Amino acid sequence: MQDGIGSTNRDQWRRASAQAVLGLGAESLGFISAEGADAKTPQPSCSTPSTGTKVSATAGQMTYGKAGSVTVTVAATKGTAKPTGKVSTKVGPATVTATLANGKATLKLPGTSLKPGVRSLSVSYAGVDGAFDPSSQKVTVKVAKAKPSVKVKGPKKVKRGKAATYTVTVAAPGVRATGKVTVKIAGKSKTVRLNAKGKAIVKVTIAKGTRPGKKTVAVTYRGDTYVGSAKARKAVTHVTK
Secondary structure (H helix, E strand, C coil): CCCCCCHHHHHHHHHHHHHHHHCCCCCCCCCCCHHHHHHHCCCCCCCCCCECEEEEEEECCEECCCCEEEEEEEEECCCCCCCCCEEEEEECCEEEEEECECCEEEEEECCCCCCCEEEEEEEEECCECCCECCEEEEEEEEEECECCEEEEECCCEEECCCEEEEEEEEEECCECCCCEEEEEECCEEEEEECCCCCEEEEEEECCCCCCCEEEEEEEEECCCCCECCEEEEEEEEEEEC
């Protein structure tokens, strides 16, 4: 006896009933359209991974008060492409930056940015998104104290038992010299501190028993934290009776 429902319709009715009872979507029951399958198929990535890089840096000896430099080379770890972008280093509170050209750049260091001594800097390459990875390298910089010049002016003649007055000037490129100077003549010496202009007025009393004649004036600057020591022996004073 026929119930009025064909075999095909009966199968569809059973599946629909199972879907309604179990709360399953058509996709869970295996009914996935061709369009749905394409939409859920992961698409392969077309992006190219960036290339690794290596930083090399060298620095010549620097003298405090004079600008220095660090030569930087950035190379790709594979391939022949030359990295582009920027390199930088931090000196004190400031950051020095340079742009690569053919994979090379020079970082300019301000003259007073590093204290005298052996200093270490970290040179960083920023990289380029999707092209070159960032990298860094440390470099040692040797900083010498500033080289000063010492000048002295004084009387051409002075009597025994009297004081000879000398003006001493100490100067160094890019930095003000501080500290003390010592003036010595005819076995007598006097030490005085430099003023804010790098000058000192030094008075040396000539002993009464000093033999008359020409006497060389020797000046010694002891140096300070940033400026090296120096001497001058050019001035001549004639001691008279």
